Amino acid sequence: MNKIAVIGAGKWGQALASAFRHKCNVVITSRTKRDIEGFVSLDEALEYENIVMTIPAQAVREWLHKHYGFKNHNILVASKGIEASTGAFLNEIYEEFVPKSNLTYLSGPSFAKEVLLGLPTALVLNSHNRMVATGWSEVFPDFIKTYVSTDVIGAEIGGAYKNVIAIAGGICEGLKLGENARASLISRGLVEMARLGREFGAKEETFLSLSGAGDLFLTASSKLSRNFRVGLGLAEGKTLDEILKELGEVAEGVGTAKALYTISKTNDIYLPIANEVYEILEGKDPMESLKDLLNNRRR
Ligand SMILES: NC(=O)c1ccc[n+]([C@@H]2O[C@H](COP(=O)([O-])OP(=O)(O)OC[C@H]3O[C@@H](n4cnc5c(N)ncnc54)[C@H](O)[C@@H]3O)[C@@H](O)[C@H]2O)c1
Numbered sequence: 001m002n003k004i005a006v007i008g009a010g011k012w013g014q015a016l017a018s019a020f021r022h023k024c025n026v027v028i029t030s031r032t033k034r035d036i037e038g039f040v041s042l043d044e045a046l047e048y049e050n051i052v053m054t055i056p057a058q059a060v061r062e063w064l065h066k067h068y069g070f071k072n073h074n075i076l077v078a079s080k081g082i083e084a085s086t087g088a089f090l091n092e093i094y095e096e097f098v099p100k101s102n103l104t105y106l107s108g109p110s111f112a113k114e115v116l117l118g119l120p121t122a123l124v125l126n127s128h129n130r131m132v133a134t135g136w137s138e139v140f141p142d143f144i145k146t147y148v149s150t151d152v153i154g155a156e157i158g159g160a161y162k163n164v165i166a167i168a169g170g171i172c173e174g175l176k177l178g179e180n181a182r183a184s185l186i187s188r189g190l191v192e193m194a195r196l197g198r199e200f201g202a203k204e205e206t207f208l209s210l211s212g213a214g215d216l217f218l219t220a221s222s223k224l225s226r227n228f229r230v231g232l233g234l235a236e237g238k239t240l241d242e243i244l245k246e247l248g249e250v251a252e253g254v255g256t257a258k259a260l261y262t263i264s265k266t267n268d269i270y271l272p273i274a275n276e277v278y279e280i281l282e283g284k285d286p287m288e289s290l291k292d293l294l295n296n297r298r299r
């Protein structure tokens with residue numbers, strides 16, 4: 001596995017391309033032509049056997065329908081999110097197009113900016129096919145430590161849910177609610193993440209490690225997170241349109257908050273913080289949400 005094609009030339013696509021270039025020949029493509037190293041057409045990229053997908057979660061289904069045909073590809077899915085319109089997880093969408101034994105999902109605490117700088121990072125490669133996931137672990141540079149897991153759904157839920165709690169973390173920071181509040185929010189967000197995971201057959205230990213707690217602590221505490229910055233904007237009273245326009249990058253927690261709200265109501269799963277984030281994105285006053293979270297009696 002020494003030739004890789006990255007689909008999507010956003011912050012994460014370019015960071016992963018840079019990381020994989022330590023050991024592999026890497027090309028990259030996107031919707032619009034970019035003056036970046038290794039840029040090729042989509043058709044040329046899809047001729048590669050090893051494909052890294054970094055397209056935002058909300059765009060994956062349409063992209064696959066429009067552009068994708070399976071040619072025995074070995075695919076690493078590097079996006080994080082749950083489809084807002086259906087509540088579908090990425091593994092459900094990809095498995096409509098690719099055998100699950102050819103799919104691996106990347107998870108764990110990883111700001112693109114720090115990967116580009118070559119700073120120490122630890123990630124998890126999640127697949128139903130442990131051998132394929134192990135193959136991906138061999139192409140990562142030495143500054144990225146990789147682990148292998150077969151808990152695909154647990155990794156997906158961890159990577160998606162943390163983006164929603166990160167929005168709440170940004171709101172907490174923006175409203176100056178304090179460190180007690182932020183620690184409580186992150187802890188209870190982890191409880192909700194694991195509660196959802198139990199409903200979908202995930203392994204508890206997945207949420208105690210990099211894919212869950214690790215990515216959650218990182219994203220819900222840092223202004224490097226786009227989702228955290230959405231929360232800061234909401235606390236300032238900005239509209240979501242204003243926030244996303246200023247951001248200029250994807251914030252997957254926005255779509256995933258809607259997906260989690262749908263999943264929570266459809267399956268009667270108690271996800272109070274995620275549901276309040278969705279309601280704040282729909283216009284609810286964050287201080288009203290805080291009162292409701294402090295006063296509700298369900299555990
Ligand atoms: N940036 C990070 O630190 C980071 C780290 C880990 C995972 N991720 C995940 O990687 C994914 C991509 O994030 P990013 O940071 O690259 O975002 P980004 O906003 O920097 O880039 C998104 C890219 O996707 C393209 N895109 C948007 N809509 C598209 C569509 N309909 N069809 C095809 N391409 C489309 C955009 O042109 C852009 O190049 C997200 O799921 C994100 O959660 C990001």
Ligand SMILES: O=P(O)(O)OC[C@H](O)CO
Nearest residue numbers: 108109110111225226227
């Ligand atoms: O900037 P965010 O909030 O999309 O987070 C980026 C990565 O997912 C962190 O692991």
